[in-house]
Amino acid sequence: MSNKYIALPKGISEKTFDSAIADFRSVLGDAAVFTSAQQLAPYIKTMMPVPDSDHTPSAALMATTVEEIQKIVGICNRYKVPIWTISTGKNLGYGSAAPVERGQVVLDLKRMNRILEVDKDLAYALVEPGVTYKQLYDYIAEHKLGLWLSMPAPSAIAGPVGNTLDRGVGYTPYGEHFLFACGMEVVLANGEVLRTGMGSMPNSNTWQVFKWGYGPYLDGIFTQSNYGIVTKFGFWLMPAPPAFKPFVIQYENEEDIVEIVEIIRPLRISGVIPNAVVIAHALYEAPVKARRSDYVTGPGSIPDAAVRKLAKDHHLGIWNVYAALYGTPEQNEVNWKIVTQAFGKSGKAKILTEREAGDDPAFKYRASLMRGDMTLQEFSLYNWRGGGGSMWFAPVSQARGSETLKQMALTKQILAKYGLDYSGEFIVGMRDMHHIVDVLYDKTDPGQVKAAYQCFDELLTIFSAQGYGTYRVNTAFMDKVAETYGPVQRQVHKTLKKALDPNGILAPGKSGIR
Amino acid sequence: MDVYRRNLMKGLVTGGALLALGLPSRVFASTMAGSVRKLGLLLVNTPVDAAFTAGVRTAYALSSNARLNGIAGSEAAGRTESVGKVWFSPPRVIKLKGGLLNEYEIVAKLLEGARGVRWIAVMDDGSAAVFMELMRTAGAGLILRGSHAFSSYGAFGRSNSPRDVPELRHVWTAASPEFSAGDVLAEKLLPGYNSFSIVEDFLSSEHSAIGGYARRLNKPKSGFLSYRLDGFDDIHLHCSGLSAADGCESVGWSKAGTWVPLKGQELEPDEGSTRPRHAQMQLTGWIESVGYAAMTAAIGLHSYQTPCSQRAFVHQLPLGPHPRRNARTERFASFVIET
Numbered sequence: 001m002s003n004k005y006i007a008l009p010k011g012i013s014e015k016t017f018d019s020a021i022a023d024f025r026s027v028l029g030d031a032a033v034f035t036s037a038q039q040l041a042p043y044i045k046t047m048m049p050v051p052d053s054d055h056t057p058s059a060a061l062m063a064t065t066v067e068e069i070q071k072i073v074g075i076c077n078r079y080k081v082p083i084w085t086i087s088t089g090k091n092l093g094y095g096s097a098a099p100v101e102r103g104q105v106v107l108d109l110k111r112m113n114r115i116l117e118v119d120k121d122l123a124y125a126l127v128e129p130g131v132t133y134k135q136l137y138d139y140i141a142e143h144k145l146g147l148w149l150s151m152p153a154p155s156a157i158a159g160p161v162g163n164t165l166d167r168g169v170g171y172t173p174y175g176e177h178f179l180f181a182c183g184m185e186v187v188l189a190n191g192e193v194l195r196t197g198m199g200s201m202p203n204s205n206t207w208q209v210f211k212w213g214y215g216p217y218l219d220g221i222f223t224q225s226n227y228g229i230v231t232k233f234g235f236w237l238m239p240a241p242p243a244f245k246p247f248v249i250q251y252e253n254e255e256d257i258v259e260i261v262e263i264i265r266p267l268r269i270s271g272v273i274p275n276a277v278v279i280a281h282a283l284y285e286a287p288v289k290a291r292r293s294d295y296v297t298g299p300g301s302i303p304d305a306a307v308r309k310l311a312k313d314h315h316l317g318i319w320n321v322y323a324a325l326y327g328t329p330e331q332n333e334v335n336w337k338i339v340t341q342a343f344g345k346s347g348k349a350k351i352l353t354e355r356e357a358g359d360d361p362a363f364k365y366r367a368s369l370m371r372g373d374m375t376l377q378e379f380s381l382y383n384w385r386g387g388g389g390s391m392w393f394a395p396v397s398q399a400r401g402s403e404t405l406k407q408m409a410l411t412k413q414i415l416a417k418y419g420l421d422y423s424g425e426f427i428v429g430m431r432d433m434h435h436i437v438d439v440l441y442d443k444t445d446p447g448q449v450k451a452a453y454q455c456f457d458e459l460l461t462i463f464s465a466q467g468y469g470t471y472r473v474n475t476a477f478m479d480k481v482a483e484t485y486g487p488v489q490r491q492v493h494k495t496l497k498k499a500l501d502p503n504g505i506l507a508p509g510k511s512g513i514r
Numbered sequence: 515m516d517v518y519r520r521n522l523m524k525g526l527v528t529g530g531a532l533l534a535l536g537l538p539s540r541v542f543a544s545t546m547a548g549s550v551r552k553l554g555l556l557l558v559n560t561p562v563d564a565a566f567t568a569g570v571r572t573a574y575a576l577s578s579n580a581r582l583n584g585i586a587g588s589e590a591a592g593r594t595e596s597v598g599k600v601w602f603s604p605p606r607v608i609k610l611k612g613g614l615l616n617e618y619e620i621v622a623k624l625l626e627g628a629r630g631v632r633w634i635a636v637m638d639d640g641s642a643a644v645f646m647e648l649m650r651t652a653g654a655g656l657i658l659r660g661s662h663a664f665s666s667y668g669a670f671g672r673s674n675s676p677r678d679v680p681e682l683r684h685v686w687t688a689a690s691p692e693f694s695a696g697d698v699l700a701e702k703l704l705p706g707y708n709s710f711s712i713v714e715d716f717l718s719s720e721h722s723a724i725g726g727y728a729r730r731l732n733k734p735k736s737g738f739l740s741y742r743l744d745g746f747d748d749i750h751l752h753c754s755g756l757s758a759a760d761g762c763e764s765v766g767w768s769k770a771g772t773w774v775p776l777k778g779q780e781l782e783p784d785e786g787s788t789r790p791r792h793a794q795m796q797l798t799g800w801i802e803s804v805g806y807a808a809m810t811a812a813i814g815l816h817s818y819q820t821p822c823s824q825r826a827f828v829h830q831l832p833l834g835p836h837p838r839r840n841a842r843t844e845r846f847a848s849f850v851i852e853t
Contacts, residue, residue: 006717037689037717038655038852044717045646045659045687052687052715090647097650110651156618157647287640293843297665376615379640386845388639388661442845444663444683446766 007056009103020079027071032062043097047390048476049453055098060106066231070191076505083107084507087129088159093392095475100509120145124208126234129161147237150174153378161233171369174238175276183207185232189501208234226507227500241326246367250317250350258401263342265399272335277323277428282311284425285362287380289314301416322366387442395468397433418455482512553605556635558614562801562846566636569805602813614641625652635849642847657693658811658850661685682710690718691818695807698816700827702803704737711765712827719748719823741773750825761828812850
């Protein structure tokens with residue numbers, strides 16, 4: 001261990017790092033360059049089943065301008081020091097703020113937090129990476145712009161740039177966030193500044209309204225990647241609908257997921273239900289109302305009988321479908337008839353609106369997310385088992401009932417093998433489902449840490465063998481997931497990396513790209 | 515939110531009681547007089563609040579008493595050179611009745627608005643995940659973070675390791691050994707619990723202070739046998755009731771490597787020798803002990819003066835009945851931070 005630093009970048013001597021730090025300080029000032037343990041400790045803690053020391057940064061830099069970032073990448077190139085860029089995307093369960101490799105320097109853009117433009121008529125925003133959803137929410141409210149945000153579960157404490165760049169999702173009709181991204185400014189590894197799409201044209205006023213520009217579309221290569229540092233980001237906002245009608249539909253058996261998905265798919269594709277519907281398992285919703293130890297104290301995963309009792313005690317379905325209608329009252333009335341008729345046919349569904357379920361804590365936080373309001377209630381998940389261990393397992397499924405049942409059963413079976421519970425949900429895309437499972441375990445228990453690691457590894461192995469790809473993963477398993485997409489894609493990623501960042505200074509290892 | 519302030523200096527104890535707790539009054543000399551720092555205690559309305567607060571209160575009262583005794587002792591001896599520069603005011607207690615997940619904006623404002631305050635906090639794991647984000651956003655420094663769990667069936671039924679993990683487990687991450695809480699907690703738990711483990715990771719292995727207390731590497735931990743990992747002087751293991759190899763396995767450390775007993779485990783002449791071996795704390799359970807240990811770390815009462823990157827305490831009694839004090843099934847997180 002270095003005496004001066006709590007970690008060093010791979011292959012960099014303390015003397016070389018001294019020089020790099022001195023140069024960083026000359027650009028940013030002493031107060032914006034962190035090297036002490038106390039300052040860096042908040043960047044280290046992860047929820048993954050690997051030692052935090054594997055992901056300890058050597059320093060953290062607080063940049064506030066594009067010019068500073070250009071100088072920082074110049075210094076990184078000079079000394080071959082790698083940086084790991086973060087802003088307000090929290091990535092809890094995906095590695096938090098800690099770098100993918102020990103010793104990387106965190107470039108924290110939280111202080112670049114200007115809302116550059118919000119256009120009420122065209123319903124878009126242009127922001128810097130440090131802008132949080134809460135900040136934008138307050139701005140929109142203060143200026144009475146009549147626009148809604150779509151945000152992930154960490155809502156208030158997260159931000160649109162970080163979340164979208166990691167291809168996160170929300171729960172409104174704009175829930176597939178990258179689909180609604182429009183225009184980026186990117187500092188490249190050589191210090192040049194690229195504006196994507198129409199932003200490359202001088203004096204253009206269509207940067208945030210037309211996504212494609214001319215020639216190959218580039219925005220995608222700056223998501224889940226390490227090809228540049230995004231410093232400005234445009235995205236579309238949803239006009240506040242005249243009426244909003246959230247509802248929950250409960251089903252009593254796990255096998256009912258087949259019926260649920262078969263009913264929802266045509267409603268979603270046709271736009272009758274416009275938002276990213278959530279089909280949440282009882283164990284995903286239970287933590288806002290109960291604790292695991294209320295139902296089971298012994299070893300192993302929670303038995304089905306206990307889950308059924310829990311669901312009954314707390315007025316949950318085994319599956320809970322959260323969706324909403326957005327539009328005029330007349331539109332919603334027409335669509336509500338379609339929805340209730342579709343779900344009413346089999347007699348299995350219990351349909352509840354805000355009137356019946358409005359005081360239920362699970363319904364309340366789900367309704368908040370579907371209208372783009374702030375809530376942090378989903379973090380109750382971490383209290384289910386306790387102990388601070390969490391990894392999101394996120395395979396993609398077709399929006400087809402038989403596929404979702406197969407994925408759920410397979411996931412549950414593998415989790416049970418390691419004594420872990422199935423805390424899962426499906427987020428319904430246009431034709432896909434994001435199958436999101438929180439692999440929860442106790443980090444104070446070395447047996448569970450080991451089991452969680454092996455379990456997650458097995459989940460990835462078995463799912464990829466069956467053709468189910470993972471859309472997002474924590475930093476401990478990025479290489480493994482990259483491998484599942486085959487050698488050709490990996491080589492293309494690598495070729496792009498070499499071309500855009502020949503010294504490998506930008507987050508080497510992100511998404512398995514070096 | 516319920517903000518209230520209490521004077522935690524009620525019921526100050528005597529210097530003799532300090533010795534009984536393993537806190538020689540000399541230790542406090544370096545924190546006497548000088549500037550006063552602010553302390554805060556953040557509670558987010560969890561079942562452990564009361565017990566944790568009791569431990570915090572006890573530690574603060576003891577340290578305040580020790581400070582008074584230290585000042586008196588120094589004055590009597592005509593000494594001032596050992597008088598330190600920093601002391602802490604009684605903690606201001608902030609209690610979030612609605613919990614942190616609902617009242618996160620209050621916490622954000624608190625962290626960003628109150629500069630120069632050292633905060634102790636206790637909360638559930640969900641709140642802890644958010645708190646970590648809030649404090650990083652606010653630019654606060656993290657001094658100590660603990661994760662604490664008690665599960666009566668051992669930790670994990672389908673065990674991946676041949677031996678059970680202890681029923682009571684603590685994992686601390688500290689900025690440096692200066693803010694160590696492990697040995698204080700170990701001493702408190704030893705008399706009353708069948709099995710426990712305490713793992714400490716120090717981000718910086720060096721203690722930042724110069725001089726001050728005697729080096730404590732060779733001081734024996736009552737009831738523990740102490741080891742270092744051969745070839746790694748800064749990795750230490752203290753075992754009670756089990757071998758180094760078993761202790762190592764209990765906390766999930768690699769079994770590779772040789773554990774070498776620490777040399778010179780004799781008592782230092784000026785401390786510890788008069789300390790009763792089994793001082794009975796007036797603490798009623800392990801949660802109080804965690805609060806106590808967190809507070810001692812927050813005000814630097816028991817800093818570990820030896821370079822150390824990682825250490826663990828493991829205690830395991832042979833199977834059989836053993837008195838347990840108020841054991842509860844519980845998991846929570848603790849913090850010491852500085853804004």
